[in-house]
Amino acid sequence: MKPLSAPYQIDYHYKRSLGPVLGRFMAELEQGQIIGSRCQDGRVLVPPSEFDPRDGSESSGLVRVAATGRLETWSWQPQGDFAFGLIRLDGTDSALLHRIQGAQASELHQGMGLIAVFADERRGQIDDIDHFRPAGTDEITATDLGEPVPPLTEDRVLKIPLVLDYQIRAGATTSDFLRGMARGEILGNRCPQCHKVQVPARPACTTCSVLCESPQILDETGTITTFSIIRIEFPGQRLAPPYVCAWILLDGADTALLHLVSGDPENVRMGQRVRAVWKAEADWGPTLESIRYFEATGEPDRPFEEIAEHL
Amino acid sequence: MADIAIVGFAQTPTRPQSQGDEVELVQAVVSQARDQLGLRQDDIGFTCSGSSDFLSGRPFSFVSAVDGLGAWPPARESHVEMDGAWALFEAWVRLQHGDLDTALVYAFGQSSLGAIEKILTAQLEPYTTAPLTPDANALAGLQAQALLLAKDATEADFAKVVSRNRRAGLDNPHAQLRSPAPARNQPVASPLDASDCPPVGDGAACVILARGDRARALCERPAWIRGMDHRIETHHLGQRNLCQSPSTAAAAQSAGFDGHVDVAELHAPYSPQELILRRALGGLETANVNPSGGALCANPVMVTGLIRLGEAAQAIIDGRATTALAHATSGPCLQHNLVAVLEAR
Numbered sequence: 074m075k076p077l078s079a080p081y082q083i084d085y086h087y088k089r090s091l092g093p094v095l096g097r098f099m100a101e102l103e104q105g106q107i108i109g110s111r112c113q114d115g116r117v118l119v120p121p122s123e124f125d126p127r128d129g130s131e132s133s134g135l136v137r138v139a140a141t142g143r144l145e146t147w148s149w150q151p152q153g154d155f156a157f158g159l160i161r162l163d164g165t166d167s168a169l170l171h172r173i174q175g176a177q178a179s180e181l182h183q184g185m186g187l188i189a190v191f192a193d194e195r196r197g198q199i200d201d202i203d204h205f206r207p208a209g210t211d212e213i214t215a216t217d218l219g220e221p222v223p224p225l226t227e228d229r230v231l232k233i234p235l236v237l238d239y240q241i242r243a244g245a246t247t248s249d250f251l252r253g254m255a256r257g258e259i260l261g262n263r264c265p266q267c268h269k270v271q272v273p274a275r276p277a278c279t280t281c282s283v284l285c286e287s288p289q290i291l292d293e294t295g296t297i298t299t300f301s302i303i304r305i306e307f308p309g310q311r312l313a314p315p316y317v318c319a320w321i322l323l324d325g326a327d328t329a330l331l332h333l334v335s336g337d338p339e340n341v342r343m344g345q346r347v348r349a350v351w352k353a354e355a356d357w358g359p360t361l362e363s364i365r366y367f368e369a370t371g372e373p374d375r376p377f378e379e380i381a382e383h384l
Numbered sequence: 385m386a387d388i389a390i391v392g393f394a395q396t397p398t399r400p401q402s403q404g405d406e407v408e409l410v411q412a413v414v415s416q417a418r419d420q421l422g423l424r425q426d427d428i429g430f431t432c433s434g435s436s437d438f439l440s441g442r443p444f445s446f447v448s449a450v451d452g453l454g455a456w457p458p459a460r461e462s463h464v465e466m467d468g469a470w471a472l473f474e475a476w477v478r479l480q481h482g483d484l485d486t487a488l489v490y491a492f493g494q495s496s497l498g499a500i501e502k503i504l505t506a507q508l509e510p511y512t513t514a515p516l517t518p519d520a521n522a523l524a525g526l527q528a529q530a531l532l533l534a535k536d537a538t539e540a541d542f543a544k545v546v547s548r549n550r551r552a553g554l555d556n557p558h559a560q561l562r563s564p565a566p567a568r569n570q571p572v573a574s575p576l577d578a579s580d581c582p583p584v585g586d587g588a589a590c591v592i593l594a595r596g597d598r599a600r601a602l603c604e605r606p607a608w609i610r611g612m613d614h615r616i617e618t619h620h621l622g623q624r625n626l627c628q629s630p631s632t633a634a635a636a637q638s639a640g641f642d643g644h645v646d647v648a649e650l651h652a653p654y655s656p657q658e659l660i661l662r663r664a665l666g667g668l669e670t671a672n673v674n675p676s677g678g679a680l681c682a683n684p685v686m687v688t689g690l691i692r693l694g695e696a697a698q699a700i701i702d703g704r705a706t707t708a709l710a711h712a713t714s715g716p717c718l719q720h721n722l723v724a725v726l727e728a729r
Contacts (some may be wrong), residue, residue: 118620146626147522282411
């Protein structure tokens with residue numbers, strides 16, 4: 074059978090503190106201006122840098138630069154209507170990566186004059202330059218650098234989202250385990266070398282690094298080895314606090330399974346006997362959530378010595 | 385420098401979609417490498433892995449991959465969020481201390497779970513570069529165009545690199561692409577054709593290192609590491625000369641490369657990059673370059689560099705070479721480069 078697969082997305086919204094140099098660069102972009110940094114040897118870098126990447130020496134200051142420049146190299150993109158290019162702004166000594174639009178692929182050439190086109194709505198980010206377009210000869214004016222600009226004193230934070238889409242796949246053995254959950258079965262598997270039974274079933278013994286035997290169905294009763302009472306609220310919670318999250322050693326297994334325990338948290342004990350309470354069969358799926366939670370069986374507790382090895 | 389050698393190598397075939405998960409990939413390749421030398425995990429002094437959580441989208445995915453290792457008794461273990469070649473570098477440095485005599489290095493990666501060209505964008509300078517979302521192909525295209533403009537190469541040169549690697553890959557059972565180079569008629573990011581770009585695939589590899597007498601006991605013909613170094617350039621693409629690779633040249637010099645090796649395994653995911661690397665390494669005219677077919681035939685990201693070290697070492701272990709150079713790269717447009725020089729003694 075094919076491994077189980079599911080769509081998955083990560084969505085991190087980083088807030089990056091910019092500091093005095095990049096902070097000023099972004100503040101100037103918001104105003105429709107571009108600045109560079111001057112190295113101690115006189116070279117001017119755009120984007121500006123706090124330090125000269127050649128020797129790490131501190132930059133000697135910031136300076137306004139032209140919005141026009143020359144194309145150094147480019148790559149036309151298959152989406153059709155733009156290229157990425159490295160553009161050396163007039164009077165500067167490094168190149169800026171940006172999008173080039175308004176020209177055909179065949180028109181691009183080394184040394185081509187380009188001019189920054191600013192976005193109408195600017196928010197202090199590199200996209201405030203919407204793109205570069207071919208510049209008319211009358212648009213390329215002085216290549217002299219402008220006046221010095223002071224570093225930014227207030228802190229400026231840039232929100233940079235990172236969103237990536239995946240289609241994740243469980244491995245063969247994990248797929249077996251999850252399919253078991255959809256049938257109302259808890260599957261573990263035995264190591265042929267140390268004979269311990271792991272649950273959930275895993276591809277290899279985590280101790281011996283040999284492939285495990287075929288999964289087997291385990292009992293639904295077990296013993297709480299250790300637990301924690303969750304008293305705070307956080308996003309994604311299934312139960313209202315306070316509730317118990319416990320390691321449960323199923324009968325016949327050698328590794329514990331993490332799950333929820335119902336009932337009054339103050340009554341939960343190490344060594345307490347519990348059994349799985351499944352959702353209605355119609356709600357079973359390839360997930361540990363097919364088990365609603367574990368509940369106390371009322372049997373006598375197991376002595377600590379019998380679970381000590383599994384903590 | 386202590387006498388340290390590569391004594392064993394194993395790799396999975398690189399495939400568009402591996403059937404197993406990361407643990408299954410690691411278990412398969414680590415077991416194979418240990419078994420062929422008759423070693424168990426508790427015989428290994430130091431273990432180090434290379435991978436990237438971004439490939440699977442799961443923070444700390446490398447921790448669960450340890451399940452494939454069998455880390456009991458508790459192993460001396462480390463991880464780099466880089467290609468496994470850098471994990472090998474760490475293991476080599478660790479063995480220099482002299483208190484341990486074996487190290488196991490593994491790398492794994494499943495590029496098939498996400499869109500790898502976009503995932504690689506997340507490694508770019510985050511303020512002024514990454515937000516523009518240039519993907520890996522676009523940046524390699526800028527570098528290829530720069531080579532053409534400098535008249536350092538022609539598209540026919542790119543095609544020759546592809547053709548030679550794909551021909552070599554025909555004989556490599558682990559390669560993903562095992563067919564001759566296709567016609568250049570699939571533009572990707574100009575001037576790159578689809579055939580200039582690496583295939584997307586999943587895989588894992590494992591290399592075992594040993595010191596001095598232990599290496600001699602484990603392997604009839606160890607691949608001794610003459611030297612190894614890695615150097616990095618600025619992450620601002622516009623402040624680099626993309627036609628050159630000074631970091632490769634510096635790493636090679638520091639690794640003791642004298643211009644002549646029998647075999648060279650170069651980690652060049654894009655065909656123009658092989659031309660840049662060859663020039664940085666003084667031509668490699670007399671070397672058999674990428675007898676494995678290189679990254680153009682199989683590119684399990686985070687593993688490709690370690691495979692270069694493994695393939696170069698295997699050529700020595702098997703007696704096909706007396707000296708070999710292995711190169712690994714990381715970052716956009718050959719930003720960061722590692723070179724190792726291996727030799728039979």
